Structures are given as structure tokens and as C-alpha cells.
Amino acid sequence: MRYRRFKMGLLALGVVAGYGSGFASLAHCRQWREHHRQQMMNEVARTCVDAARTGNPTAVPQPPPQQQVGWGWR
Secondary structure: OHHHHHHHHHHHHHHHHHHHHHHHHHHHHHHHHHHHHHHHHHHHHHHHHHHHHHOOHHHOOOOOOOOOOOOOOO
């Protein structure tokens, strides 16, 4: 009987720790996502300004063509 209670307590502790870890990870991920978005916006702005200064419209990088992967199932 004591062994069963010990296992139940250990399982409950694991659940609480797991959820806490998940919520902490979500909060950290949101901060990283905001930082990454700001970096990308700065890079795009820098590229556009450089293209405008040189007068060369081909200085703006074009996105790579989309490639079909596998059988095309989505």
C-alpha cells in the first residue's frame, strides 16, 4: 500500500514538473520568436535600403523556388 502511494506521489510530482517545464518553455519561445522577427525585419530593411542606394533592383534577393518533396501529399 505504501509503495502504491509513493508511486502515485511520484507520478503527480512528475506531472506538475512537466507542465511547469512546458509553460516555461512556451514563455521562453515567445521571447525568442519576437527577437527573431525583429532581426528578420532589420535584415529586410537593410537589404531594401542597400538596393535603393545602388539603384540595382536585382540586389534584392529573390525567394528560392518551391520544390515538391516526396509524393506531394500534405
